[in-house]
Amino acid sequence: MKTPNLSDLAQPGALIAVRVTPKASRNRIERDGADIRVYVTTVPEGGKATADVVKLLAKALGIPKTRLALIRGETARDKVFRIDP
Template identity: 75%
Template sequence: MTKGAFSDLAVPGALLTCRVTPKASRNAVERDGEGLRVYVTTVPEGGKANVAVVKLLSKALGVPKSALVLVRGETSRDKVFRVG
């Protein structure tokens, strides 16, 4: 995955639906129908996986980490982020 590979989704105010897989064998972001699949190697303890997802998504979208806001799904595998 190259930096900004999904920059077409980085529209301010857009809502991104993501299905997260923690404890995966690799870090990756893939398109999956209408949303994204995000694979992170970190464990889902104390919000560590959410931090890893934001870091990975920001790189894939080509936006700063502060531009992504978790709207829904803090403790769920299905998350919704708003691009700021």
């Protein structure tokens, strides 16, 4: 499955809520309306899964990963990211 194009969400200051599933069979992003689910193969230890989520999300948004800031959910499955200018 191709990574969905989320560039329509890539507005500075926008908040993006995602649901993360670690230890998935493969890395992928699914979008169902406003719901965004990110599946990563990484185990949720020491922020490794979150780092992979940032990589996948930045690629789908078409922005550098340095512009994504984790606002909420550092250790939770539900995370909120802000797009910095």
